Amino acid sequence: MQNTVTGERPRYHLSLRIIHWCRAATILGMIALGWWMVSLNDADAVKFDWGYPYHKSFGILAFLLALIQLTLRGRFGTPAPSPRMGRLETIAAHITHVALYVLMIAVPLLGYARSSTFPESDGIYFFGLYLPELLGKNNALSDIFSQVHAVAAYSLLGLIALHVAGAIKHRLFDKDPQDSLSRML
Incomplete structure (x- = not known):
């Protein structure tokens, strides 16, 4: 269904689309960095001089982006689910989104708590700053x-x-003209 005034399909606000993709790249990069750094031998200095500090930095950034996105969702709202989605699919999508936000906030906080309590930690590095x-x-x-x-x-x-x-x-199987990907691009 298109907007009869503008001819456009309902989309997420531009700020939400930008934050979504920045956060997605940050989280996926941070997960890759996490896998890489834990695969290194503890004798490898790059693990502690570069790996852990930047994993922490990107974790804090992901946390901040999630908070900003939640704030923007509250301010601008989100498009209604596609009318072609069934009730169970709509409920599953909602539960998945709530769980995503809970974990996008909880995972960095758990990492922060882990680093804070670790006796050998040299602090919580955030791109040149050390957080308490x-x-x-x-x-x-x-x-x-x-x-x-x-x-x-x-x-x-x-x-x-x-x-x-x-x-x-x-996008590919339902061929829904109001699929979530087209509304997030």
Whole structure:
């Protein structure tokens, strides 16, 4: 269905589209960086001099982008789901989006908590700045945060895969003229 006044299909506000793609690139790059850095030997200086600091920086950036996107969604709203989507599909999409936002906020906070409690951490690096560590050093707590951070990050990756699969399904298989991908481009 097109807007009868402008002839355009309903789309996300431009600011939401820009933030969405910036956040997506940031998160996927950060996950790749995380896999790369943990695969390195601890004796490899680049792991701690470059890998961890930039993983932390991009994690904080992803967190901030998620908060900005939530704020913009509240301000500009989002287009209604495509009328061609069934009720169960609409509910599944909503649940997936809520879970994505919860994890986009929780994963960086868990990483921050892990780094803050890790006794050997040299701080929370954010592109040249060092942010305060708000929790005390505690090996046992750091191990818990580390494990929960990893599980949450893999859960986020799974939800991203589900999100992308849904977008591809609506675009290629349903041939929906109001598919989410065309409204996000």
